[in-house]
Amino acid sequence: DAGVTQSPTHLIKTRGQQVTLRCSPKSGHDTVSWYQQALGQGPQFIFQYYEEEERQRGNFPDRFSGHQFPNYSSELNVNALLLGDSALYLCASSQGGGSYEQYFGPGTRLTVT
């Protein structure tokens, strides 16, 4: 079992550009959540996808959007990048609604210059 995988590992973009991050959940998991960890902060919840729909959203602007595919993998898209979007983006997978167990990937480090 490969666990939760994320790609790419690192990414450098310039302000105003758009970026897409990818996540493959742990085998058997159907729910994907995305978190942003800025420097010196704990991870902050961005949104969660279940059955290919955004089920819950944190306090992030519409520039942050996502998608879940039929195979349960997910993408996080950020448009019009700002310097403040520089962070580690974590993906977590779980099974079903209200599952207690969440498994995290290693994250994607995004740097916006």
Add this chain to the structure above:
Amino acid sequence: ILNVEQSPQSLHVQEGDSTNFTCSFPSSNFYALHWYRWETAKSPEALFVMTLNGDEKKKGRISATLNTKEGYSYLYIKGSQPEDSATYLCAPLSGYSTLTFGKGTMLLVSP
């Protein structure tokens, strides 16, 4: 929005010392409390999922307790080892399995 506080922010102990961290959170609007251990350049690793008031869980030298009525959880490490060096995060679980993380406690164990 849950406000989760963790203390201390960082801790430096010697090998063999025992240590403990605190996680405090609003005593309502959640249905489980997670502890994660996060080593640099690795994925956060789940340590415990706690749901009941008075719950106590143990994994080797690490244990945790939960007080839901007063809104706090303690994580204990007995006889710290250098391999315990990591950031320890707590997160109440609410909504549709949404985790609200604290900033974490960074532990450094020197040989």
